[in-house]
Amino acid sequence: MHIELKRGSRTKLYIQIALTLADRIRSGLIEPGTRLPSVRKLTSDLGVSLVTVSKAYAELEAIQLITCSQGKGCYVRGVQESERSGNIDKMYPVQGNGEKNTPWNWQMALVDYLPRAQLWRHFDTSPQVRYELHMSAIQPELLPTREIIESAYRLSSDHPERMAAYGSFQGDRELRQTFADHFAERGSQVMPERMLITSGTQQGIDLVARTFVGPGDVVYMEAPTYTGAIDVFTSRGAKIITVPMDDEGMRIDLLTRLCDTHPPKLIYTIPTFHNPTGITMSAQRRAQLLNLAQSYHCLILEDDPFSDLYFRAPPPASIKSMDLTGHVVYLKTFSKVLSPGCRVACAIADGSVLTRLVAAKSTADLGSPLLTQKALQSFIQHQYSAYIRQLRDELYTRLSAASAVLEAHAPPGMFWVLPDGGLNLWLQLPDGIDMRELHRHALAAGVSFLPGSACYVGEPDTSNLRICFTVTDMERLCEGLRVLCNVIANEAPLKGGAAADRLPLI
Amino acid sequence: MHIELKRGSRTKLYIQIALTLADRIRSGLIEPGTRLPSVRKLTSDLGVSLVTVSKAYAELEAIQLITCSQGKGCYVRGVQESERSGNIDKMYPVQGNGEKNTPWNWQMALVDYLPRAQLWRHFDTSPQVRYELHMSAIQPELLPTREIIESAYRLSSDHPERMAAYGSFQGDRELRQTFADHFAERGSQVMPERMLITSGTQQGIDLVARTFVGPGDVVYMEAPTYTGAIDVFTSRGAKIITVPMDDEGMRIDLLTRLCDTHPPKLIYTIPTFHNPTGITMSAQRRAQLLNLAQSYHCLILEDDPFSDLYFRAPPPASIKSMDLTGHVVYLKTFSKVLSPGCRVACAIADGSVLTRLVAAKSTADLGSPLLTQKALQSFIQHQYSAYIRQLRDELYTRLSAASAVLEAHAPPGMFWVLPDGGLNLWLQLPDGIDMRELHRHALAAGVSFLPGSACYVGEPDTSNLRICFTVTDMERLCEGLRVLCNVIANEAPLKGGAAADRLPLI
Structure with a gap:
């Protein structure tokens, strides 16, 4: 792990450390169950004070990315299986909340220059997803x-x-x-x-x-x-x-x-x-x-x-x-x-x-x-010119259908603007929805979407999401959107919002 | 251009600057005819003294990569057309020794992070090369x-x-x-x-x-x-x-x-x-x-x-x-x-x-x-296993033929070791040959090879070259090697060796 600290920056050092670690954990580059370096070790690696590292870990714990316990150290929290990216074949399953027992534990200390890989995390589809709306692509059957x-x-x-x-x-x-x-x-x-x-x-x-x-x-x-x-x-x-x-x-x-x-x-x-x-x-x-x-x-x-x-x-x-x-x-x-x-x-x-x-x-x-x-x-x-004319019509038909479903089923407080082209629809959700929970529930209900946070630097809490209206067939698109609207409607607004308020930078 | 200076390094600053510029010029990333930034400009960009930049330019002039003249500034020297890489289509020909007159002269000041691209420079073949021995590859006709x-x-x-x-x-x-x-x-x-x-x-x-x-x-x-x-x-x-x-x-x-x-x-x-x-x-x-x-x-x-x-x-x-x-x-x-x-x-x-x-x-x-x-x-x-057995035999036949030609035609002082596999032969030439001249003459005679310097960091003067014995057909391989041996034999040892002695680091 390479944590580049900018001393003299307006962003405090502990925030810099927490931001870097959060990016990696959210990208899946540090896996659930991984034990983070001890406060003492990171302190000496980075040449900062014990307090700085302790505060960074406290922030990560506050936004529920890690759990720390006296004497045992800090571990990356488990992610629901439904949220896991399916984008690499696993040889060694993660063992509960403990460290993975592999001959390559030494690799944890191997510094890399890969601070974030959200695309990698959000690209693939888990098999349980019936209504795939997260990826910006065109349904294979429409392609020549x-x-x-x-x-x-x-x-x-x-x-x-x-x-x-x-x-x-x-x-x-x-x-x-x-x-x-x-x-x-x-x-x-x-x-x-x-x-x-x-x-x-x-x-x-x-x-x-x-x-x-x-x-x-x-x-x-x-x-x-x-x-x-x-x-x-x-x-x-x-x-x-x-x-x-x-x-x-x-x-x-x-x-x-x-x-x-x-x-x-x-x-x-x-x-x-x-x-x-x-x-x-x-x-x-x-x-x-x-x-x-x-x-x-x-x-x-x-x-x-x-x-x-x-x-x-x-x-x-x-x-x-x-x-x-x-x-x-x-x-x-x-x-x-x-x-x-x-x-x-x-x-x-x-x-x-x-x-x-x-x-x-x-x-x-x-x-x-x-x-x-x-x-x-x-x-x-x-053949391109003729093909693209036809494709445009087909995509517009999908958009119109998606629009009709949203008009009929979107809960109050949800907004969107129909685009004049492209493959994506950007939805603004009612305030106060816990997007992480929403994502989990949507996947459980068989619908995928791209959480808006993935489209921002630093992945702030946002109440947006992106769906692609061209990646599945018409029937699944409409059914998927109906299911999604239901899940959104059922999602209780976030109570208290402790995590969101604590560390707006992350 | 991005010149990363390591202050406190054992390598003096002016050598660091000269090395970086030499790498870029030799890679073709700064083209012949380009005017380098003025001494004053580079001095202020890099935060070094006028003397440092002047010494760097003097070194580059000493090894004949640039020419400087009072009042006109320093220009990258022209390279013989035969030495030019043919690896990018040119829209604007270089005009003599002057600056190119294009609307994008501003780009010269655009800092980049591409210090060296020797592979790019040495990859392609100019059309005049009949005996292509520089690229490590297998003759297309042998491939399935x-x-x-x-x-x-x-x-x-x-x-x-x-x-x-x-x-x-x-x-x-x-x-x-x-x-x-x-x-x-x-x-x-x-x-x-x-x-x-x-x-x-x-x-x-x-x-x-x-x-x-x-x-x-x-x-x-x-x-x-x-x-x-x-x-x-x-x-x-x-x-x-x-x-x-x-x-x-x-x-x-x-x-x-x-x-x-x-x-x-x-x-x-x-x-x-x-x-x-x-x-x-x-x-x-x-x-x-x-x-x-x-x-x-x-x-x-x-x-x-x-x-x-x-x-x-x-x-x-x-x-x-x-x-x-x-x-x-x-x-x-x-x-x-x-x-x-x-x-x-x-x-x-x-x-x-x-x-x-x-x-x-x-x-x-x-x-x-x-x-x-x-x-x-x-x-x-x-089919791979059967194919590779046959391919090995064919490649070995080529190596044997190349070996026979070298035995018969190599001038005194030339050495090589026959490899037990692979596609390449590494030749050690007689001392005192100016490799740049040799390369130019070989290309003019229709034979390409990879200068040994491209295989070293900092491209020192070396008296090695690499040929590939598998990339052309048997006849061209043998003929090309005979021509190459002739060119080497005719190449007079370097006299004085001023350039080589001046700045061994570059």
């Missing part, structure tokens, strides 16, 4: 998988020798040309030379972060935002500052003021059908944001998973399309709408920012597999 | 590409819906079971639960580094070693200490002494048919190394690309096979011997080390593509 497999087969069996060689670090030239044609049809001239193929946008975010963000660098993000991006920037030791949104997207006025005192290194945004809120940034704000980046000589990381999935009018032009000075790195996934299993996305950047990203890609994995790149090429060339 | 494509097609078209979903972060369960069976046939019991599928071993190295190695952490490596691993650990800010080898591999006696003063966080090794030297670590040394790791509670990263490619007897058992305490992360690529374009490798680890690696994989790219994982599965199940 058979066509993609056929076209991958045709292209690869025509030129098997090409599949045998390493691909280019920058990505297959023909696929980049295909993407260039795709963008040209939509009014953007993007040369294939400006592109880098990545393994999904997750890798795009990670490459930008590992190349341009280091400890203490200031990164601005919308609040809330994409869980996986928070994980990435946190792992780089960035100083993350979040900016509230209104119905035109990120509050550029607030951002501008914040930048005065904390000049940005990078601004991460999902301007179109924002994840999780669904909000679209107005054209004016996009221009303002670009201006700001130019005056601060910082980068904008524009993440665009959804712009093809609009239900009414096409969204405003991307920030990248206005960028003549190389300040924007634009990320566009093709895998989400075609084949998540293929992991193919495209980054567009200019000048030495692109060069450095290609070099980083070579260090990360020597370039993406050629087979999956070839798999998408022919489909995007010939 | 058609069979792999067919089996990928069969498996994926039987279950198209599976291809449509995100895979598991840890990797496809069936593929891991296939690997488990593969290891079991070779005498190792490895449960699928202990495996993580990565996109090539390059990603495996990177995941281990990003999870467990941070600034100042001590990493031991063999000298020389795999270029891509040096790039990764350098990018994490590790304190890399290299350990010489003899014919039994890494000198554990020296390592033990070094560990007394610099306790290890991680030891990276390629124990079997080591890259680039071909040396195999003895069974005794393997056991000693594991002992050492256990006593220091550090990790061993065992990189095993070649153990199936032995020419005589099978190599000693892996270090991982002796590891009962979870100290070893073992990396085995299947993509090098089957399909480099598929990028499928396997990491084996235990306990929370594995858990943390899976979480890091989720942050890095949400898991490897399912299509490529499925592509290899059936071939490994049914």
Whole structure:
């Protein structure tokens, strides 16, 4: 465990320690039943006072993440099995509340640089979930998988020798040309030379972060935002500052003021059908944001998973399309709408920012597999436009159905705004609901959702949650939402709220 | 550019600055023709004295990486076109010796965390190279590409819906079971639960580094070693200490002494048919190394690309096979011997080390593509063993042929040891050859090789080079080696050796 303490920071040391440990425990990186280092040991490891560590442990105990007892030490509390992530095969079951008895207990002391992995925790589904609404994806039956497999087969069996060689670090030239044609049809001239193929946008975010963000660098993000991006920037030791949104997207006025005192290194945004809120940034704000980046000589990381999935009018032009000075790195996934299993996305950047990203890609994995790149090429060339028109209609039908169920069954005090595109619906719940309990009860009732806290840095208590209205079939979507509304209605408001009040920072 | 200065280090500040800049220039991350920041600017950025920066620039000028002139500033020297890496499409040609005139000149001042990318620089081939000997790979015609494509097609078209979903972060369960069976046939019991599928071993190295190695952490490596691993650990800010080898591999006696003063966080090794030297670590040394790791509670990263490619007897058992305490992360690529374009490798680890690696994989790219994982599965199940027997014979035939050419044509003073397996041959050249000139002349004559300096931290002048005897067909291999021997024979020993003597550290 690596706890980086910022002495002289406004955040007290014991809070820093508690925050770091809380992030890890909540991410599942420190497992239930694990014994934490003794107060004396941590005191000496970190070079702080006994009181500081004791107070940190007391905070963690107050918010019920650990239990301490005289003489026995502090243990991470057990999590209900239903809350456990199913995302790694277990060889050694956790034994009750005690330590696991394995030959690798020494590993607990092995310092790592992985402060948070909420995406990892929230990704998979436990088998008891019948109504899977937590993952932002498209129902597999709607995807053109058979066509993609056929076209991958045709292209690869025509030129098997090409599949045998390493691909280019920058990505297959023909696929980049295909993407260039795709963008040209939509009014953007993007040369294939400006592109880098990545393994999904997750890798795009990670490459930008590992190349341009280091400890203490200031990164601005919308609040809330994409869980996986928070994980990435946190792992780089960035100083993350979040900016509230209104119905035109990120509050550029607030951002501008914040930048005065904390000049940005990078601004991460999902301007179109924002994840999780669904909000679209107005054209004016996009221009303002670009201006700001130019005056601060910082980068904008524009993440665009959804712009093809609009239900009414096409969204405003991307920030990248206005960028003549190389300040924007634009990320566009093709895998989400075609084949998540293929992991193919495209980054567009200019000048030495692109060069450095290609070099980083070579260090990360020597370039993406050629087979999956070839798999998408022919489909995007010939069938994408027709396919996406149909898909939009289908997704809009789902949204309308979801909306009808919510209108009919949502308990009083619940609010939502129907998005103009994308896959997600962001629900504001009645005040005073214990979200942890709600999550547990919903899973027990067979419905999964993404707790809003996962979309915030520091995972504060929030009364939001995200559901995806496109990941299951229509029937399960409606039934699942009905069940969810019931669970919410039955959830008693939190009494006293001791934990929530004690340590608002965590 | 991010220059991390260690004040109080034994290495003087001006040397630290010069080393960092030299790494970047040699990697191509600062391009020829680029104007370096003025002495005054860098002085203020780094908070050092004018004299320090001036001395750093003087050193870089002395080793002919930059040219400075009164009033005009310092520029990165041009590199012969033949030496340029062909690994990124260029949109804006470098204009003579001047600055490039682009709208993104501001990017030069954008700090990054990418100190070195030698792998990126040395990977691709310029079109003039007829005899490609630099890349460690197997000739595409020898690989079972058609069979792999067919089996990928069969498996994926039987279950198209599976291809449509995100895979598991840890990797496809069936593929891991296939690997488990593969290891079991070779005498190792490895449960699928202990495996993580990565996109090539390059990603495996990177995941281990990003999870467990941070600034100042001590990493031991063999000298020389795999270029891509040096790039990764350098990018994490590790304190890399290299350990010489003899014919039994890494000198554990020296390592033990070094560990007394610099306790290890991680030891990276390629124990079997080591890259680039071909040396195999003895069974005794393997056991000693594991002992050492256990006593220091550090990790061993065992990189095993070649153990199936032995020419005589099978190599000693892996270090991982002796590891009962979870100290070893073992990396085995299947993509090098089957399909480099598929990028499928396997990491084996235990306990929370594995858990943390899976979480890091989720942050890095949400898991490897399912299509490529499925592509290899059936071939490994049914055909791998027969295929690899044949491949070994073929590779050994190549090695014998290469050996015969070298015996006949190598100039006096050239030495090599024939490896017992793997793909590489490490040549020791006569003293006093200017390797940079040799490389330029060899490329001009149509032969590529990997300069030995790329396999060392800090890229010292060395008189070694690596060739791969398996990447071209037999005829080109022999012809290419004859041409290379000629070029070496014609290369006059370096006169004076001013550059080499001036700054041995760089």
